[in-house]
Amino acid sequence: MTALFWFRRDLRLADNPALLEAVRLGEKQVAPVFIIDPKLLASVGPARSSYLRDTLSALDESLEGALILRVGDPYEVLRALCHELGATDNVATADYAPSGRARDERVTRELAVHGRHLRFVDSPYVVAPGTVLTKAGTPSKVFTPFRRYWEAEPLLAPFPRPRDVRWVSAESDSLDAVTHYAARQRPEYFGDLPNDPPVYDPRVGEAGALAVLEDFLSHVAAYDEQRNVPALEGTSRLSPHLRFGTIHPRTVLASTNGSSRGSEVFRSEIAWREFYADVLWHNPESTTKVLQANMADLPVDTDDRAVARFHDWARGETGYPLVDAGMRQLLAEGWMHNRVRMLTASFLVKHLHLDWRWGAKWFMWRLIDGDVASNQHGWQWTAGTGTDASPFYRVFNPTLQAERFDPDGRYIHRWIPELRDTSAPDCLQPGGGGGLFAATGYPAPIVDAAVERNEALDRLAKLRER
Numbered sequence: 001m002t003a004l005f006w007f008r009r010d011l012r013l014a015d016n017p018a019l020l021e022a023v024r025l026g027e028k029q030v031a032p033v034f035i036i037d038p039k040l041l042a043s044v045g046p047a048r049s050s051y052l053r054d055t056l057s058a059l060d061e062s063l064e065g066a067l068i069l070r071v072g073d074p075y076e077v078l079r080a081l082c083h084e085l086g087a088t089d090n091v092a093t094a095d096y097a098p099s100g101r102a103r104d105e106r107v108t109r110e111l112a113v114h115g116r117h118l119r120f121v122d123s124p125y126v127v128a129p130g131t132v133l134t135k136a137g138t139p140s141k142v143f144t145p146f147r148r149y150w151e152a153e154p155l156l157a158p159f160p161r162p163r164d165v166r167w168v169s170a171e172s173d174s175l176d177a178v179t180h181y182a183a184r185q186r187p188e189y190f191g192d193l194p195n196d197p198p199v200y201d202p203r204v205g206e207a208g209a210l211a212v213l214e215d216f217l218s219h220v221a222a223y224d225e226q227r228n229v230p231a232l233e234g235t236s237r238l239s240p241h242l243r244f245g246t247i248h249p250r251t252v253l254a255s256t257n258g259s260s261r262g263s264e265v266f267r268s269e270i271a272w273r274e275f276y277a278d279v280l281w282h283n284p285e286s287t288t289k290v291l292q293a294n295m296a297d298l299p300v301d302t303d304d305r306a307v308a309r310f311h312d313w314a315r316g317e318t319g320y321p322l323v324d325a326g327m328r329q330l331l332a333e334g335w336m337h338n339r340v341r342m343l344t345a346s347f348l349v350k351h352l353h354l355d356w357r358w359g360a361k362w363f364m365w366r367l368i369d370g371d372v373a374s375n376q377h378g379w380q381w382t383a384g385t386g387t388d389a390s391p392f393y394r395v396f397n398p399t400l401q402a403e404r405f406d407p408d409g410r411y412i413h414r415w416i417p418e419l420r421d422t423s424a425p426d427c428l429q430p431g432g433g434g435g436l437f438a439a440t441g442y443p444a445p446i447v448d449a450a451v452e453r454n455e456a457l458d459r460l461a462k463l464r465e466r
């Protein structure tokens, strides 16, 4: 008896209860499959598709080359494989994002017609989205009470790696199909923005995730002090691994749970990830629709000048050094420090007056950790449109942010080579504080931040008057 295990956002063997269930149902005979769905991949940018390909390659290695890759519609692929391998049971970790939920409902229904069972076990979260409720039985709209209820849920110990499994393989498509089918639905307004994959940490896959975690454990105690300084490696860098499930947050928390202030703050960041997944579960429309209806009509610019400004922002050529350093890190590494994500997002919305959805789309296109819940709600938080969002009238000042979080310009120097010979505080200012940048080739500021801040607040005031 063979059971089929459908890998999706859980590309690992350890701490994977759904895989353990497949091992049980298949009596230790499991066919591991990953489905390359061209419809899904079309909107995945070059960063995540390249990261996914490398992660699948690592997964295949840990399965002794047995991973079955098939291009096609999930229902068609699973049905064909069940037929080929004589399998009845299919198991997967549940997906909680709106498109995944819709797909899973359809595939389950269609397989059932043919007498095949598709079961879902566990989730990519410590607590499954939709589970954490207030005493009144309602979801929390605000993070702090959510976290309190979330903390009260039991934290399960990591599950063991399955042993003595016979991996059953079958004919497989090429791994290159992942990048082949990706990035076909590139938005027109991206124009000629770079489309090459970034260069990321080569520690991919499950072993890579454990190595990254191991590194982080040496400085988790200082996380609370270092996490806001983009020049430091003060954060865990686990986000792409959590995105692709090469590690489960259970395992991460089991290793980082300590009494230090750093561990405590880190746990809270993991809770933000869980909060946003929960918000998305209850509000599937929030991938594109604002959660605060009264902000829906805030005017945004969409003309040619707006598109040109969007391109300057995406290329890291706004003339605001910390903003540009972040956008260039995103282009180069497919990752950006959280502090700078907040600043660059705020700059797009409040200084350039562009639609947050444009920015969110570019982030999703370029991030290796691009995750619909964390990204869309990170953007809604910044744009003042989300549940528990930072109010719109709180505008990050790009120069003050640089002075506070990159005072010696180390992060700016790393990502903006034109400014390497300009020391702080001059390199923190747009224009270099007195036209110093003119000779460096680094662009002059495309907007005046003080003027545009007032413009943003004006737009908000007019919206409120209506």
Ligand SMILES: Cc1cc2nc3c(=O)[nH]c(=O)nc-3n(C[C@H](O)[C@H](O)[C@H](O)COP(=O)(O)OP(=O)(O)OC[C@H]3O[C@@H](n4cnc5c(N)ncnc54)[C@H](O)[C@@H]3O)c2cc1C
Pocket (backbone or CB within 6 Å): 227, 235, 236, 237, 238, 239, 240, 242, 243, 269, 270, 271, 272, 273, 274, 276, 336, 337, 338, 339, 341, 342, 345, 363, 367, 369, 370, 371, 372, 374, 375, 376, 378, 379, 382
């Ligand atoms: C505009 C914007 C867009 C974002 N887009 C994404 C995204 O697509 N994918 C993504 O994983 N994170 C996103 N974030 C959240 C955050 O920036 C990243 O999770 C973090 O920078 C990843 O680096 P790290 O793993 O070193 O984080 P650490 O500081 O080490 O945090 C540990 C983990 O906690 C979670 N986490 C931390 N901060 C947040 C947060 N604010 N919201 C949700 N989860 C959090 C992540 O899973 C992260 O890996 C976004 C934030 C903003 C402001």
